[in-house]
Amino acid sequence: MASTxxxxxxxxxxxxxxxxxxxxxxxxxxxxxxRIGTSRTTVATEVSRLAELGLVDDIGPGVSRGGRRATLVxxxxxxxxxxxxxxxxxxxxxxxxxxxxxxxxxxxELDVRRGAEHVLGRALELTRKLLAEQHLxxxxxxxxxxxxxxxxxxxxxxxxxxxxxxxGYPVREVLARELGCHxxxxxxxxxxxxxxxxxxxxxxARDFLxxxxxTGIGCGIVVDGRLYRGVDGCAGDIGHIQxxxxxxxxxxxxSGCLEAFFGGAALARxxxxxxxxxxxxxxxxxxxxxxxxxxxxxxxxxARHGDQAALALIRDGGRRVGTVLxxxxxxxxxxxxxxxxxxxxxxxxxLAEIRGVVYRRSLPLATGNLPVVLTELxxxxxxxxxxxxxxxxxxxxx
Amino acid sequence: MASTxxxxxxxxxxxxxxxxxxxxxxxxxxxxxxRIGTSRTTVATEVSRLAELGLVDDIGPGVSRGGRRATLVxxxxxxxxxxxxxxxxxxxxxxxxxxxxxxxxxxxELDVRRGAEHVLGRALELTRKLLAEQHLxxxxxxxxxxxxxxxxxxxxxxxxxxxxxxxGYPVREVLARELGCHxxxxxxxxxxxxxxxxxxxxxxARDFLxxxxxTGIGCGIVVDGRLYRGVDGCAGDIGHIQxxxxxxxxxxxxSGCLEAFFGGAALARxxxxxxxxxxxxxxxxxxxxxxxxxxxxxxxxxARHGDQAALALIRDGGRRVGTVLxxxxxxxxxxxxxxxxxxxxxxxxxLAEIRGVVYRRSLPLATGNLPVVLTELxxxxxxxxxxxxxxxxxxxxx
Numbered sequence: 001m002a003s004t005x006x007x008x009x010x011x012x013x014x015x016x017x018x019x020x021x022x023x024x025x026x027x028x029x030x031x032x033x034x035r036i037g038t039s040r041t042t043v044a045t046e047v048s049r050l051a052e053l054g055l056v057d058d059i060g061p062g063v064s065r066g067g068r069r070a071t072l073v074x075x076x077x078x079x080x081x082x083x084x085x086x087x088x089x090x091x092x093x094x095x096x097x098x099x100x101x102x103x104x105x106x107x108x109e110l111d112v113r114r115g116a117e118h119v120l121g122r123a124l125e126l127t128r129k130l131l132a133e134q135h136l137x138x139x140x141x142x143x144x145x146x147x148x149x150x151x152x153x154x155x156x157x158x159x160x161x162x163x164x165x166x167x168g169y170p171v172r173e174v175l176a177r178e179l180g181c182h183x184x185x186x187x188x189x190x191x192x193x194x195x196x197x198x199x200x201x202x203x204x205a206r207d208f209l210x211x212x213x214x215t216g217i218g219c220g221i222v223v224d225g226r227l228y229r230g231v232d233g234c235a236g237d238i239g240h241i242q243x244x245x246x247x248x249x250x251x252x253x254x255s256g257c258l259e260a261f262f263g264g265a266a267l268a269r270x271x272x273x274x275x276x277x278x279x280x281x282x283x284x285x286x287x288x289x290x291x292x293x294x295x296x297x298x299x300x301x302x303a304r305h306g307d308q309a310a311l312a313l314i315r316d317g318g319r320r321v322g323t324v325l326x327x328x329x330x331x332x333x334x335x336x337x338x339x340x341x342x343x344x345x346x347x348x349x350x351l352a353e354i355r356g357v358v359y360r361r362s363l364p365l366a367t368g369n370l371p372v373v374l375t376e377l378x379x380x381x382x383x384x385x386x387x388x389x390x391x392x393x394x395x396x397x398x
Numbered sequence: 399m400a401s402t403x404x405x406x407x408x409x410x411x412x413x414x415x416x417x418x419x420x421x422x423x424x425x426x427x428x429x430x431x432x433r434i435g436t437s438r439t440t441v442a443t444e445v446s447r448l449a450e451l452g453l454v455d456d457i458g459p460g461v462s463r464g465g466r467r468a469t470l471v472x473x474x475x476x477x478x479x480x481x482x483x484x485x486x487x488x489x490x491x492x493x494x495x496x497x498x499x500x501x502x503x504x505x506x507e508l509d510v511r512r513g514a515e516h517v518l519g520r521a522l523e524l525t526r527k528l529l530a531e532q533h534l535x536x537x538x539x540x541x542x543x544x545x546x547x548x549x550x551x552x553x554x555x556x557x558x559x560x561x562x563x564x565x566g567y568p569v570r571e572v573l574a575r576e577l578g579c580h581x582x583x584x585x586x587x588x589x590x591x592x593x594x595x596x597x598x599x600x601x602x603a604r605d606f607l608x609x610x611x612x613t614g615i616g617c618g619i620v621v622d623g624r625l626y627r628g629v630d631g632c633a634g635d636i637g638h639i640q641x642x643x644x645x646x647x648x649x650x651x652x653s654g655c656l657e658a659f660f661g662g663a664a665l666a667r668x669x670x671x672x673x674x675x676x677x678x679x680x681x682x683x684x685x686x687x688x689x690x691x692x693x694x695x696x697x698x699x700x701a702r703h704g705d706q707a708a709l710a711l712i713r714d715g716g717r718r719v720g721t722v723l724x725x726x727x728x729x730x731x732x733x734x735x736x737x738x739x740x741x742x743x744x745x746x747x748x749l750a751e752i753r754g755v756v757y758r759r760s761l762p763l764a765t766g767n768l769p770v771v772l773t774e775l776x777x778x779x780x781x782x783x784x785x786x787x788x789x790x791x792x793x794x795x796x
Contacts, residue, residue: 327636
């Protein structure tokens with residue numbers, strides 16, 4: 001099957017050349033040799049081979065460093081990656097260039113519970129449509145993030161709680177067969193963490209946590225610039241950490257879980273209760289106006305209008321997220337914490353509450369230089385990170 | 399100064415040879431070439447050089463694999479490392495061979511609060527005495543574990559709460575000058591985790607947690623066979639994670655910290671209260687018999703005699719450790735959790751309580767194959783791990 005896939009790096013030097021061009025290109029052969037720490041001859045040979053493979057281009061003279069102006073090498077202009085972000089209720093597909101800049105993206109509402117065949121069918125249709133607009137049939141690679149635990153090496157979901165019918169479905173195999181390219185499958189939070197690492201607020205971080213607060217609550221863990229997935233691939237599943245000794249029953253069978261307090265469903269439940277009870281005139285008005293169930297976004301709107309019940313929901317949730325995060329900061333001593341996901345749209349009020357608890361409860365040594373910030377990429381983090389997974393695989397020595 | 403230090407590996411191949419001999423020697427040149435993935439010629443050249451440096455020896459013929467019996471290479475028989483474990487109230491010094499087997503060790507009671515000069519002076523005296531018994535004056539390297547946060551790269555303690563006068567003291571510099579060898583300084587829990595990795599129950603683990611429950615409570619984090627120290631070197635400081643929303647005031651300024659419930663001092667405090675109140679006849683008898691303050695060991699003794707108050711102390715402590723650990727297991731998805739430190743002497747009752755909470759509260763996917771076990775090495779973990787730090791440095795390419 002390998003022969004039907006788009007070509008990737010054939011050795012470690014080629015892989016390093018491609019990564020340097022992705023993360024800091026275009027570069028001259030001399031600059032590449034310096035950054036990689038190998039001879040100019042070796043670089044010249046490998047660049048020629050990469051050009052034959054269609055992975056790099058000469059793009060003309062760069063800025064002179066005194067003598068003759070060196071010809072710059074860049075990733076091939078026609079190199080395309082696809083990033084797919086499957087959410088609980090949405091599907092986003094983006095096409096990027098070799099440097100993972102998103103050229104075009106499409107999003108549609110789609111319930112992940114409709115099953116693997118339906119959702120992947122829609123993803124394939126959108127992918128082909130976007131590629132056709134770029135006059136391409138086949139990308140160099142595709143990455144896809146799923147809202148549940150994933151066996152990264154097998155490319156399959158593992159007992160995902162909110163994805164009935166997906167357990168063990170051969171996602172990678174099916175997509176690779178359909179598209180004839182490298183396919184990488186990961187948890188959506190891991191993909192978002194990689195997106196922030198590649199192009200977001202974590203660009204210069206080596207060890208950081210990306211916390212997604214959405215329908216579920218999860219955490220991407222980056223150690224030394226690489227995702228840490230844990231022994232069974234489920235590291236970062238922080239939604240079921242106990243936030244308080246007693247609390248609402250959780251779908252997992254325990255009570256007091258962070259997600260049962262402040263996941264998307266919990267927040268919607270508490271917002272509806274506040275609207276019904278008369279504690280929140282703003283939320284009641286929003287529910288009446290839309291006729292649809294209240295959401296996290298409605299809580300944000302009501303809070304911005306000064307609604308006390310909505311403000312209290314955000315403060316309580318932020319405090320509980322902060323309590324759990326404070327423990328993880330003491331344990332992991334990260335250089336940065338990024339907050340993202342749908343509920344992070346609640347913005348700076350939520351952030352202030354989280355920060356307050358983290359800075360008060362974590363070890364001073366661990367928080368002295370610790371920024372806790374909101375995502376810069378927002379929804380794009382998932383597709384950039386998914387594309388990054390694919391590019392990491394293509395730009396690998398094997 | 400480098401020239402006054404014992405010689406170490408000069409390049410990556412030599413470093414690999416030394417590590418393979420440490421972890422699986424003795425080996426023939428052919429076996430070394432196979433394991434390292436390089437040519438026999440290269441191995442032969444580098445082994446000769448290592449013999450010149452006094453780091454390896456030829457030790458005669460091995461078992462035949464059909465033809466002529468190959469000569470086995472081993473670490474030099476005279477290679478010695480020193481591991482020093484500084485506890486809150488004790489000092490242990492051990493001398494190991496090149497494979498980090500402890501040849502001789504000495505322990506004495508010593509209050510770390512007597513200050514860096516006094517404690518390091520005692521450590522040097524013990525080290526010199528043990529080396530003299532081995533007819534040596536200089537070890538190949540020394541590692542030392544301290545009971546507080548350490549800047550590993552600088553080799554100095556950083557604001558250690560229970561070590562007055564040690565803050566910023568140049569521990570590495572002083573010991574290296576006195577002994578003329580490589581010196582590595584780390585947190586005691588990190589050293590113990592490395593000890594378990596090298597020679598204990600974590601020998602075959604790549605990603606695991608070592609939890610020390612003693613005077614303080616801390617955690618060593620091993621990722622892919624290497625210590626993860628965090629951005630500021632204070633990763634694993636789990637003693638101040640909130641175990642319950644309200645609880646005893648902690649020295650750190652917060653309340654409800656794990657250590658304030660179940661560190662050595664907290665357990666002694668609760669034991670004394672149980673003895674005074676009449677709730678624990680066993681503890682009262684032990685206090686009267688010894689005339690000294692009650693300790694964790696006394697709680698263990700009383701519990702083994704069936705004392706209900708002592709049993710309750712262990713169960714409550716185990717439950718709180720378990721609650722914190724359950725969160726860390728969900729977050730980190732380790733392959734193994736090892737429990738060590740003084741309070742771990744409470745044994746299987748404590749372990750059962752911790753396991754109960756971890757298996758009930760962590761994500762099933764993360765605990766399906768997760769052993770939670772007691773240390774195998776006990777007190778030796780600290781000196782083996784400290785010696786391992788030194789050997790890792792000596793067996794490094796630079």
